[in-house]
Amino acid sequence: MRPRLAAVSAVLLITLPLAAATRLTYDVNGKPTPIEWSASAFPLPYEVDQRLLELKPAFGTMIDQAFNAWASVPDANVQFSSRGIVAAAARPNDGKVVVSLADELFNGQGMLAMTTYTFDDSGHFIDADIQIDPWLLKGDFNVDTALRHEVGHVLGLDHSAVLSAVMFPYVTPGNIPTAFDSDDRIAIATTYPRFDPTLSGATLQGRVVGDSGGIFAAQVVAVNVAGEAVTTSLSNASGEFTLSGVPAGSYRIYAEPLDGPVEVKALQGTWRQAKTTSFPTTFYDAAPMRVENGRVYGNLVVNTAGAVQLxxxxxxxxxxxxxxxxxxxxxxxxxxxxxxxxxxxxxxxxxxxxxxxxxxxxxxxxxxxxxxxxxxxxxxxxxxxxxxxxxxxxxxxxxxxxxxxxxxxxxxxxxxxxxxx
Known part of the structure; x- marks a missing residue:
């Protein structure tokens, strides 16, 4: 199939965002479509530009660790194959991930790292590559988190509004340890499931509605009784949402607007069509709801009203x-x-x-x-x-x-x- 689109996810130096646990979603044949690799693409090969190791000798090992971290998520079925270090990394549309220095198109534009990708008319990736600006290796940034973040984009994840998630769109200082959040793990496991996610977890479905009907791109959060945000989702253009792979337990569900620190403009594809809608953070119910693996819980309507004050x-x-x-x-x-x-x-x-x-x-x-x-x-x-x-x-x-x-x-x-x- 012909390439459908070339897109860029960037890490901006000026405001320090990284360049999900929401899926990268684009309009394909008139339908919003999450982009992913076909099963036959795995193990996904990758190679590393020698020039990166000249700037930081340990960089090759750090890149390997970033890919291995995603492959090690227990319920996710992703694998990678290292092609080693290459002297001059080219970036053709060949189904191979190339990690290289930022080229002239992006160099010097205030971006720390970026992932470029193309996909076909079926919503499958053709190619995805990561470009690194030298400033990422020189500043007080958490390089490990930045690399995991970009590999997340390679796998089809968009940004998450969970501050502790690897896919949060702002680079963390170097003193903050790198660790996947529950939101990261569930996002990749439901995108490339090793097991049937409808059996290994619960599915929660509902709608976020405001003063003018359904709210597009509201973040819906399942928080457990320990106060941990276990997984999130964004509502579609009709306000409908689905939370998949939710482990058995008791949860409260709430919806919050993308009005800072993460805003709609930090997302890619069809999510950017959403108008930033301010509404009060609203819980589905005052009491926690108990969910069991393999069950579907529907008609969870979160009614929001009024403008944001807090x-x-x-x-x-x-x-x-x-x-x-x-x-x-x-x-x-x-x-x-x-x-x-x-x-x-x-x-x-x-x-x-x-x-x-x-x-x-x-x-x-x-x-x-x-x-x-x-x-x-x-x-x-x-x-x-x-x-x-x-x-x-x-x-x-x-x-x-x-x-x-x-x-x-x-x-x-x-x-x-x-x-x-």
Missing amino acids: NPRWIGRCNGTDVNVQTSPVVARAGDTVTLAIAGDGFVSGMTQFEIPNAAFHRISDFSWGANYVKATYTIEPDAPEGSFVVLVRSGRDTATLTGALRVQPQDTTRRRSTRH
């Missing part, structure tokens, strides 16, 4: 009186005591508060407020679960979320302890 956008870890917030998740360890600041729009001094909906977190200070932020100190129990968690922000009757804004790692057992004898 819109948290940033989170930070405070040191004394210094408040430094960003779009990257805060990383803490079980057993830590941490002062968190949440910032955004519509914050009201004396009224806006936040919580982490997990029993292992305990607030030990009063809230205090600045011009556009609220902060408080929490302790985390030593046996707190590992994972990424939602932060719930409330101000009067308004509720909003920062999804995946806090990542907890196991307690550091290597820390020195003093012992009295």
Whole structure:
């Protein structure tokens, strides 16, 4: 089949976005179609431009690790085959992934990395290649996360609005550990399932509706009783959504707008046709719903109404009186005591508060407020679960979320302890 389209996913240096757990979706024969590799394309071959190793000798190993990480997701059926290092990497439409230095078309345009791809009239990839700007290797960026992110695009994933996801569209600092989020793992496992996802998990279907009907490109989140955002989906042009591969358990379902920190313009293909719609973050029901593997739960209608007043956008870890917030998740360890600041729009001094909906977190200070932020100190129990968690922000009757804004790692057992004898 003839190539249907050439597209670019980019990592911008200026605002530091990476270039999903939403699928890359394009209009194919008049129908929105998620793009993916055919089963016969695997193991997908890749090769690496020698010039990248001249800039950073360990880069070849880092690229191998990025591909291997996706292939190691337990429920995903993807494989890769390394063709090694090549002196002059060409990028023809040959079904082979080439990782190379950015060429003249993109070099010097403020992009850290980008993935270019073509696909045919059936919605199957013909080719996908990754280009790296030298600045990615020179700055204080998490190169491992950036490489995993670009391989995610190669596999057909678009950006995720979960802050802790590898497919979140903003590059993280080098000191934040690289780890797949549940949203990443379920996204790739439902795109290339090793097992039937309708049997290995539950399917949740519904619609997000607002003042003018169905809402296009609302993010729908399934958060478990531990406060972890397990998986997400975007609603289509009619407001309909499907959450697939949801593990058995109890969940609350909520819809939130793409009005920051991730916006519609950070997505590709047909998602960009969506108009940014502001609406209050809204939960499907006040009580958690129990789901079982292999079952379909339909008619989950999330009714939103009104305009957004409260819109948290940033989170930070405070040191004394210094408040430094960003779009990257805060990383803490079980057993830590941490002062968190949440910032955004519509914050009201004396009224806006936040919580982490997990029993292992305990607030030990009063809230205090600045011009556009609220902060408080929490302790985390030593046996707190590992994972990424939602932060719930409330101000009067308004509720909003920062999804995946806090990542907890196991307690550091290597820390020195003093012992009295």
